[in-house]
Amino acid sequence: MKINVDEIFDVTSFNIDREPHIVLDPQVCVGCDQRGCTNSCPARCYTWSEEDQKMTFVHDGCLECGTCYVVCHRNAFTRWTYPRGGFGVSFRMT
Amino acid sequence: MKRSFDAIVIGAGPAGSSAALTLAKAGLDVALLERGSYPGEKNMFGGVLHRLTALEEHFPEFWNQAPLERHIVKKSLTFLTEESSFNVNFDTQASDRTPYNGYTVYRPRFDRWLADEAVKAGAKLYCGCTVEDLLREDGRITGVKVMRDGGEIKAPVVIAADGVLSFAAKKAGLRRPAFDPAQMAVGVKALIDLPKEVIDDRFGLVRDQGASNELVGCTQGVRGGGFLYTNYDSLSIGLVMHLGSLSESGKTPYDLLNSFMEQPQMAKLLKGGRLLEYSAHLVPEGGYDMVPETYGDGILVAGDAAALCIVTGLNLEGINLATHSGTLAGQAAIEAHGRKDFSKRSLSCYQRMLENSYVMQDLKLYRRTPHMLHNDRIYTQYPELLCGIMDEIYRIDGTPKDTMTKLLMRTVKDKIGLKNLLADVYSGWRAL
Numbered sequence: 001m002k003i004n005v006d007e008i009f010d011v012t013s014f015n016i017d018r019e020p021h022i023v024l025d026p027q028v029c030v031g032c033d034q035r036g037c038t039n040s041c042p043a044r045c046y047t048w049s050e051e052d053q054k055m056t057f058v059h060d061g062c063l064e065c066g067t068c069y070v071v072c073h074r075n076a077f078t079r080w081t082y083p084r085g086g087f088g089v090s091f092r093m094t
Numbered sequence: 095m096k097r098s099f100d101a102i103v104i105g106a107g108p109a110g111s112s113a114a115l116t117l118a119k120a121g122l123d124v125a126l127l128e129r130g131s132y133p134g135e136k137n138m139f140g141g142v143l144h145r146l147t148a149l150e151e152h153f154p155e156f157w158n159q160a161p162l163e164r165h166i167v168k169k170s171l172t173f174l175t176e177e178s179s180f181n182v183n184f185d186t187q188a189s190d191r192t193p194y195n196g197y198t199v200y201r202p203r204f205d206r207w208l209a210d211e212a213v214k215a216g217a218k219l220y221c222g223c224t225v226e227d228l229l230r231e232d233g234r235i236t237g238v239k240v241m242r243d244g245g246e247i248k249a250p251v252v253i254a255a256d257g258v259l260s261f262a263a264k265k266a267g268l269r270r271p272a273f274d275p276a277q278m279a280v281g282v283k284a285l286i287d288l289p290k291e292v293i294d295d296r297f298g299l300v301r302d303q304g305a306s307n308e309l310v311g312c313t314q315g316v317r318g319g320g321f322l323y324t325n326y327d328s329l330s331i332g333l334v335m336h337l338g339s340l341s342e343s344g345k346t347p348y349d350l351l352n353s354f355m356e357q358p359q360m361a362k363l364l365k366g367g368r369l370l371e372y373s374a375h376l377v378p379e380g381g382y383d384m385v386p387e388t389y390g391d392g393i394l395v396a397g398d399a400a401a402l403c404i405v406t407g408l409n410l411e412g413i414n415l416a417t418h419s420g421t422l423a424g425q426a427a428i429e430a431h432g433r434k435d436f437s438k439r440s441l442s443c444y445q446r447m448l449e450n451s452y453v454m455q456d457l458k459l460y461r462r463t464p465h466m467l468h469n470d471r472i473y474t475q476y477p478e479l480l481c482g483i484m485d486e487i488y489r490i491d492g493t494p495k496d497t498m499t500k501l502l503m504r505t506v507k508d509k510i511g512l513k514n515l516l517a518d519v520y521s522g523w524r525a526l
Contacts, residue, residue: 001355001364003284003348003372011372015131036275036341042282042348042374064136065374066259067280070273071341081261085222085242086131093200093328094138094285094373 005044008061017087020059021079022068028076029055036071063089099125099218101427102238102249104225104262106133108146108413109397109420110255111208115152116424118215122431125247126209126217127238129224134205136257138373140283140321140332141410142166142196142306143204148418150193152211157194161203163325164304165194168297171408173477174311174320179359180480190303198304198323198330225256228265228393234436235266235392250436251427253394255420258376260386260399268395269386275338276468277380277401279318282347283332284355286367290327296363297324308408311477312354316343317468319407320354322363328370329363331355334377334410336468347374377412378403381464382457388448389426389441396423404456406463406526407472415453422447462525469518471510479509 003011029035030053037046043061046068048054055076069080082088101117103110106128114126130136146156153159167189173180189195213219222242229237229246237248254262258278263269297305309320318335333351340347355364378384378401385402388395396402397416404411426444430436448454483505486495496504506515 001286001367001369002352003369005348005372008372011369034341039344039346040280040337040341042280042346044346044348063374065280066376067337067374069259070278070337070376071275073275075272081226081241082129082136082224085129085224085240088136089373090131090135091138091371091373092202094202094283094330094371 005061008043012063013090013092014061015087015090016060017083019084021081021083021088022057022059022062022077023079024055024057025076025078026055028074032074032076034073037068040067040071042067097245097247099123099247099249100431101125101251101253102127102247103253103255104238105255105257105397105399106209106219107137107205107255107257107397107416108208109399109416109423110253111205111212112148112417112420113253113255113396113424113427114212114217115208115215116421117427118212118217119152120428121216122428124217125249126212126219127223127225127240128209128219128221131221132202132206133209133219133221134202137201137205138281138283138375139201139412140281140323140330140334141412142323143199144196144411144414145193146414146417148421155192157192157197161199161207163198163200164299164302165189166196166198166306167303168299168305170305170307172307172309173480174309174357174359175477175481177358178481178485180477180484196306198306198325200325225262228252228262233391235390251392251394251430251441253396253420253423253427254399255396256399258378258398260395262393263386263395263399266390266393268388268390268393274380275341276336277378277384277464278337279334279377279379280337280340280347280374281332281334281377282351282374283330283372284351284369285371285373286329286331286364287370288327288329288367292366293324293327293329299324302326311473312357313350313473314345314353315470315474316340316345316350317470317473322360329367331360331364336379377410379405379464381405382461383464385457389438389444391438392436394423394426394441394444396420402453402457404460405467406460407467418451418453419448422451460525466521466525469521471514471518475510479505482509
């Protein structure tokens with residue numbers, strides 16, 4: 001028994017909105033010296049590519065916890081809201 | 095949707111539903127807004143629902159009415175290293191008698207139940223309703239703007255019970271615009287399916303008895319701790335980690351949780367289980383110093399939104415503070431209606447009620463614990479120390495033993511240093 005965040009949709013349910021509720025300005029991330037979001041996000045929504053010098057954010061498996069919102073010290077978000085009503089993660093039993 | 099109410103409550107969690115229940119019972123027309131498809135959908139906790147004294151007035155035999163899992167009779171504190179564990183247990187018959195002191199619950203069931211009770215009392219619940227902004231007239235909050243259709247809902251008083259990130263409190267200028275990562279923790283949790291009989295056997299429980307376990311030393315040096323709780327036929331296991339420390343460590347929450355679950359003593363407890371759900375949520379762990387302004391012109395803040403959370407290292411209290419503050423916010427709003435005055439001055443009665451209750455008094459009492467818990471020695475050296483001492487005491491290897499005092503002094507010197515130990519004991523003593 002192991003948590004594999006790449007298979008998060010197998011255990012946790014989502015109703016994904018096409019409109020991302022979090023929007024990043026990736027230019028800000030290029031100049032960031034910490035990128036704490038990449039390791040702190042419990043759903044691995046942030047990946048930094050050293051090769052391309054690029055931050056990628058995927059909102060599909062977002063658990064809406066707010067970790068990135070708190071750890072980002074560069075305020076790289078052009079938008080950080082909760083998903084529209086009825087969308088996003090759905091904890092059924094937790 | 096109707097557009098005008100006596101009061102609006104943002105968030106149908108324990109604080110919001112308690113506020114709505116209090117307001118509705120007093121005959122006020124209250125809208126309870128929830129962004130999830132149902133109350134509790136977005137909530138998670140790895141914890142014990144402590145006795146909710148504020149709700150006992152509404153539910154005299156709470157344990158017969160609320161959808162609860164097990165009542166906690168056994169509380170343990172465990173110090174964990176990679177291969178050993180040192181356990182302190184407290185088990186009392188008194189916890190097996192009503193009124194029970196704490197329960198495990200599933201939040202989607204519990205929150206939905208409490209919101210339904212508010213609805214039965216007359217509150218109007220609107221799900222799938224994310225609040226986008228606050229409405230203002232002459233600098234006073236007079237309602238909210240809803241994200242879905244840009245619709246506006248008005249009321250002379252708004253209760254922000256919108257959770258740990260409280261954008262409502264931010265928009266009202268009551269909390270600082272940015273959080274301090276040192277005051278926030280992230281909880282990650284795995285829900286593990288196991289038959290009731292197996293849980294009863296493994297944890298030594300009968301009937302609906304439950305066990306709760308807090309663990310130190312399972313975070314590979316990241317400030318934080320672990321928890322393990324028994325539900326009726328599942329286990330909740332997880333970690334709560336300070337965000338500043340986690341972020342700097344470069345470690346990921348799921349890798350840490352996986353290692354924790356693979357630790358040999360933990361693996362035995364989870365054996366045969368199946369992963370049902372993985373979840374995460376923030377915890378406002380800054381204590382009293384993190385509490386924002388709780389009232390403004392036309393607005394009150396309750397529960398996690400007001401950072402009402404007590405962390406002592408032995409206990410994590412939140413939902414009891416949330417239901418209590420929600421109830422008081424409801425009462426303050428009722429009083430304001432009586433005065434027909436929703437100004438900041440009029441609503442300040444809420445702050446006084448909080449200060450007269452255990453909510454602010456306990457937060458003040460434990461004001462120093464968040465700082466004490468920022469001591470990195472707690473998370474690796476102390477578990478190593480305790481398990482090391484126990485190992486030497488029990489191990490028979492043909493060499494003569496030291497006296498207990500010698501053993502203790504030697505191990506302390508090796509692992510922590512006497513000066514540090516005394517400093518930590520002193521700061522622990524002051525904080526607790």
